[in-house]
Amino acid sequence: MPNINKKMIGLIIFLALIILAIGFILIKYIKNPKISPNIPVSNSPSYLSVSIPSVDKIENILENPKFKEMRNIQTFFEPVKVSEKGKVNPFMPFPKKEVKQP
Numbered sequence: 001m002p003n004i005n006k007k008m009i010g011l012i013i014f015l016a017l018i019i020l021a022i023g024f025i026l027i028k029y030i031k032n033p034k035i036s037p038n039i040p041v042s043n044s045p046s047y048l049s050v051s052i053p054s055v056d057k058i059e060n061i062l063e064n065p066k067f068k069e070m071r072n073i074q075t076f077f078e079p080v081k082v083s084e085k086g087k088v089n090p091f092m093p094f095p096k097k098e099v100k101q102p
Contacts, residue, residue, distance in 0.1 A: 061067060
């Protein structure tokens with residue numbers, strides 16, 4: 001049997017404890033995914049979990065004088081300029097031009 005000194009035994013025990021700790025943490029997060037930090041619980045967006053306010057509450061906000069004092073500082077969207085460039089249907093092929101032969 002090879003000669004194993006105390007440093008090697010301590011190193012083996014230390015590595016075994018690290019592996020056991022990682023395994024324990026993984027098993028804990030797999031059993032209860034709600035406490036895991038980066039695993040999503042569902043695929044739905046978080047804003048869907050918030051309840052929609054009632055119509056009375058929205059009307060109360062809109063009738064608030066502070067809300068009426070608000071003014072638009074800048075446009076949120078740039079206006080779309082409509083022009084007649086391109087095709088009506090982008091998936092429609094270009095019409096073939098017939099060339100008359102003399």
